[in-house]
Amino acid sequence: MFMVTVLHVLALYGHTDIVCNLLELPLPRHGLATNNGRGNIALHEAARVGSVEIAEAMVHKEEGLVTTHITKCAELSALSNGVGLQHFASLRRLYICHCKNLKKLPQGIHNLMFLEKLKITCSGLESFPEMGLPSVLRHLEIKECENLKSLPEGIIHNNTFLKFLDILNCDSLTSFPRGGLPTSLEHLSIADCSSLKSLPEGMQNNSSLKKLGVYKVPSLTSFSRGGLPISLEYLYIEDCSNLESLPEGMQNNTSLKDLRIKACHSLTSFARGRLPTSLEYLCINGCSSLQSLPEGMHNNTSLKEMKIQGCHSLTSFPRELWLPTATLKCLEIKDCKNLKSLPEGLHNLKYLDDLIINGCPLLTSFPEGGQPTTLKRFEITDCCKFESLLGLHNFTSLDCLKIEMCPALVSFPAEGDHEYWKHVAAKSNLKVMGINVFFEECRGHEFCLLRWNTNVNMSIANYRSILWEFSSQATLQALRDETMNESRDRIEIVQ
Secondary structure, three states: OHHHHHHHHHHHOOOHHHHHHHHOOOOOOOHHHOOOOOOOOHHHHHHHHOOHHHHHHHHHHOHHHHEEEEEOOOOOOEOOOOOOHHHHOOOOEEEEEOOOOOOEOOHHHHHOOOOOEEEEEOOOOOEOOOOOOOOOOOEEEEEOOOOOOOOOOOHHHHOOOOOEEEEEOOOOOOOOOOOOOOOOOOEEEEEOOOOOOOOOOOHHHOOOOOEEEEEOOOOOOOOOOOOOOOOOOEEEEEOOOOOOOOOOOHHHOOOOOEEEEEOOOOOOOOOOOOOOOOOOEEEEEOOOOOOOOOOOHHHOOOOOEEEEEOOOOOOOOOOOOOOOOOOOOEEEEEOOOOOOOOOOOHHHOOOOOEEEEEOOOOOOOOOOOOOOOOOOEEEEEOOOOOOEOOOHHHOOOOOEEEEEOOOOOOEOOOOOOHHHHHHHHHHOOHHHHOOEEEEEOOOOOHHHHHHHHHHHOOOOOOOOOOEEEOOOHHHHHHHHHHOOOOOOOOOEEEO
């Protein structure tokens, strides 16, 4: 206990070297958490007189000294504006959670000069102090504050160190402060704010912003004028049911790598111009009113993965050579109910590994040139009008082939074409990876395909496993009868 009293005195008078030496020694049971006669721990004394080096040494010794949780205090309606707040002078993290009657924060909270993270989850909170928040704050999370209508005014000027801002489930929040947000901000996440009608103004000036996520903001109809900052790398927009347009000038966001747009049912088209060539991942999912895709995607020389799903108003892709030929590795097109044609020039995608097409009932065939020959995974399922599938013998690296629920498929290698399948196997990578082949509900092909396999099985030795799936009991029994003399370790028939 005596050593702790010494630490209080040394901290108060700024004897840095002596304090650091004492901190190298084992401390008593309660260590640095012991209060002096005024209720302060040694760290508080160091913070009070501005002994930064001493404060940092103490924090390094016992990090728990700088985090305080105030949780589930149902009767708490206010925090002290003066008496008591000085005991938190050295705090770096403050969490105030589930205090449902807390309506306001203390005016003196801006005096917490070491506070770096503030998390508030209080449904009764109505406003922030007029004096604002601590200037060194780096991470601010505001969650489930259902009565909060506005953020602190002057945040753009007072919180110039703020890097992370998360605003979640604040149903009464209608707008952001005038002037926008601090230019130091790197991550901004806004979710489940049902009354929010606009995003911060002047976002193009947030030159440090790298990630922006906007989720379930139904009152949002558009982005602010001026577009987004060129520093942005990740943009996620999800469940904004009334959003009609994307940010303008997106081609200027030359740092953008990842763009995901999901369940924006009022979005009909992309803004004028093209997407930035820096884009590596593009996902458009559940935008039921989207009628056209961005033009000039062949210029996106960094794009590696593209997923288009649930765009029921999309009927076709842009006519020009639309896809980037030198970089795209994965292309998924799913659940586009009115899509009538696939992108031109698919066969030119020489680095494409995965091609997955599912739930496009109006598609009938591939465009001229067929599929790229470098595919490792090829799936076409639930395309009820798809009629033609040729060129499989050109695959050089195929690992997985799945054809399912394509009842109109009539153009396929002829029955008994053993040489065709031997050629497919010989040119592919099957002996290294194995292959799973699924044929289900493809009219007229189940029986002959299995006979092809049984007749040439000894020649196609580099098939590791072939799995045939059938839904018809009659077909399954016929296949069992046909193959009853075949070796079970070469053929597996499952229901």
